[in-house]
Amino acid sequence: MSPRQDILLVGEIYVDFTIPKLGTESKLRLGGVVHAARGLWAIDANFSVAAVCPSYLVDQARAYLESLGCNEFIWLAEVKGAPNVIAIGDPIELADQAYQDILRDEKSVEYLCKADALKTFKTCLIFPGKYDITALRCLLADDVQLSFDIAYDLPDLQLLSSFKGNITSIVTSTSSPMFLEKTSKNLSNLLAKLRDLSPQAILLKENRGGSRVFDLRNQKVDEIPALLGKTVNSVGVGDVYSAVFVSMLNTGTFDAGWKAARAATCYAQTTFPDDFKRDVKRSLALSIDQMRGLGGTVLPWHERPCFQIYFAAPDFSYVDRTYIEKSLRALDYHHFCVCRPVQENGELSRQSSEHKMRFAYMNDLELLKRCDLVFALPLERDPGTLVEIGLALALKKPVVTYDPLKENTNTMVMAGSTVYSDKLDTCLNGLFGIMSKLRAMRR
Amino acid sequence: MGSTGSGRFSDYPGSRPEGEGNGTGGGGASGEDRCARAFSCTLEEVELCEYFTANGDVPAANTALTIQLRDRLFAVDASEQTVGALPTSLNYLADCLAAGFTYEGRITSSTSTPVALISVDFAPSIP
Numbered sequence: 137m138s139p140r141q142d143i144l145l146v147g148e149i150y151v152d153f154t155i156p157k158l159g160t161e162s163k164l165r166l167g168g169v170v171h172a173a174r175g176l177w178a179i180d181a182n183f184s185v186a187a188v189c190p191s192y193l194v195d196q197a198r199a200y201l202e203s204l205g206c207n208e209f210i211w212l213a214e215v216k217g218a219p220n221v222i223a224i225g226d227p228i229e230l231a232d233q234a235y236q237d238i239l240r241d242e243k244s245v246e247y248l249c250k251a252d253a254l255k256t257f258k259t260c261l262i263f264p265g266k267y268d269i270t271a272l273r274c275l276l277a278d279d280v281q282l283s284f285d286i287a288y289d290l291p292d293l294q295l296l297s298s299f300k301g302n303i304t305s306i307v308t309s310t311s312s313p314m315f316l317e318k319t320s321k322n323l324s325n326l327l328a329k330l331r332d333l334s335p336q337a338i339l340l341k342e343n344r345g346g347s348r349v350f351d352l353r354n355q356k357v358d359e360i361p362a363l364l365g366k367t368v369n370s371v372g373v374g375d376v377y378s379a380v381f382v383s384m385l386n387t388g389t390f391d392a393g394w395k396a397a398r399a400a401t402c403y404a405q406t407t408f409p410d411d412f413k414r415d416v417k418r419s420l421a422l423s424i425d426q427m428r429g430l431g432g433t434v435l436p437w438h439e440r441p442c443f444q445i446y447f448a449a450p451d452f453s454y455v456d457r458t459y460i461e462k463s464l465r466a467l468d469y470h471h472f473c474v475c476r477p478v479q480e481n482g483e484l485s486r487q488s489s490e491h492k493m494r495f496a497y498m499n500d501l502e503l504l505k506r507c508d509l510v511f512a513l514p515l516e517r518d519p520g521t522l523v524e525i526g527l528a529l530a531l532k533k534p535v536v537t538y539d540p541l542k543e544n545t546n547t548m549v550m551a552g553s554t555v556y557s558d559k560l561d562t563c564l565n566g567l568f569g570i571m572s573k574l575r576a577m578r579r
Numbered sequence: 580m581g582s583t584g585s586g587r588f589s590d591y592p593g594s595r596p597e598g599e600g601n602g603t604g605g606g607g608a609s610g611e612d613r614c615a616r617a618f619s620c621t622l623e624e625v626e627l628c629e630y631f632t633a634n635g636d637v638p639a640a641n642t643a644l645t646i647q648l649r650d651r652l653f654a655v656d657a658s659e660q661t662v663g664a665l666p667t668s669l670n671y672l673a674d675c676l677a678a679g680f681t682y683e684g685r686i687t688s689s690t691s692t693p694v695a696l697i698s699v700d701f702a703p704s705i706p
Contacts, residue, residue, distance in 0.1 A: 363670050363671070408609045
């Protein structure tokens with residue numbers, strides 16, 4: 137059998153269903169490894185797919201992938217007991233995306249493909265899933281070059297040990313449960329364990345904070361900035377990043393990272409495939425030097441807590457806390473260090489003495505002075521929050537104001553804030569942008 | 580969206596939208612192109628740019644500007660002096676320039692004190 141030039145994508149195929157909300161329509165797409173396939177289609181890469189999916193989905197998945205130019209569709213394994221439908225609560229990843237894999241506890245997977253069906257592929261990108269990944273080893277060629285995206289569904293790195301010697305790259309993400317578990321203080325523990333698998337490169341995707349590529353052959357690291365714009369749908373963006381990265385590794389490890397980041401950015405900004413492909417083609421027409429010169433947002437995961445954010449809001453127990461909790465969830469998800477004056481210095485009762493109020497004010501003010509920037513949520517035109525915004529501006533601290541109810545469309549608030557918006561997405565981008573600039577100044 | 584509705588997969592490349600309602604809509608292309616959109620922005624780093632450095636002032640309102648890629652994206656005047664940098668959220672315009680789009684703009688307002696501030700409207704020329 138002669139070796140093939142097309143890259144083989146291995147993984148589960150899902151139906152991604154974004155739940156409709158007030159003002160936004162539902163979205164239905166083939167997901168899982170199909171996201172990665174869209175990325176390869178956009179760069180005109182030659183690819184095939186070995187799919188793990190339920191039988192009802194096979195014909196539709198095959199037809200769709202053929203429309204993307206997929207060379208060969210191999211039904212690798214059958215999913216039984218579950219529809220492989222993911223319900224998505226938050227498609228723009230303000231916080232945890234609240235994925236619901238319907239009937240996941242009833243799911244089982246049975247391998248179907250012939251023993252030699254995958255043997256001719258030389259390059260392969262594997263997305264682990266609910267299938268037995270170790271059983272893949274004997275289905276693949278002895279000299280296959282493998283990459284793994286281990287962001288999800290890989291409970292233990294030991295499961296990759298049988299692939300050692302064939303691994304070209306490993307991709308993971310700050311959204312990954314394994315990343316969160318193994319990197320509480322820094323990356324060293326995770327990197328050491330990944331190095332044990334002897335990959336040539338590691339790609340760490342850090343969401344709105346950019347990404348890092350580690351070239352283990354020369355021990356160099358490159359930081360790739362995020363290009364923050366309006367996110368339309370972030371589902372599958374990481375899969376596109378991984379697929380384009382792996383397919384372009386032959387152009388150089390770092391160059392592959394820069395190009396893949398741009399393709400992923402385009403995927404986040406549209407769900408129309410033809411728009412996506414057009415935008416990718418334009419984006420990759422730039423040289424790597426031009427991409428580097430343009431810059432963007434760089435805020436590595438473990439550096440985020442170095443910037444203290446003063447949370448200016450009526451963070452009281454007795455108010456409607458819907459927007460407060462939504463904001464706090466998002467800030468926590470992105471690993472920000474949030475200083476909450478009401479929590480740190482206490483919530484006063486309405487009958488508090490003047491002495492207690494002065495004491496709380498002084499403590500809050502000291503906290504504000506210690507912080508690097510302010511995230512303001514001036515609900516109900518809370519005078520305390522507005523005073524805190526004013527104090528921060530006087531102290532020349534950047535202020536990001538999230539005004540979801542548009543109650544503070546006031547010159548001083550809007551023009552004084554570095555970012556003012558009724559959209560949390562915009563405010564999060566603003567926080568990332570400000571901290572990225574502060575980081576650059578500190579360096 | 581390229582995948583609206585829940586009746587069937589409608590985001591095939593090259594497909595056309597088929598109307599509104601459950602199970603329809605979608606299509607391969609939106610029919611829109613962000614490169615072809617007009618936009619407004621406030622320029623950044625004005626005091627570090629060539630025009631302000633040379634003149635100690637900002638260009639007057641209605642001054643014509645274009646956009647050039649010089650590492651970052653800059654608004655430049657007719658003599659090709661940089662007037663201000665575009666916000667990085669508009670970095671996609673570098674892709675558009677590479678694709679042959681050009682952008683012509685007019686300063687809608689400018690002030691030099693207490694800090695230099697320039698607002699511009701830009702419109703695209705489609706290749």
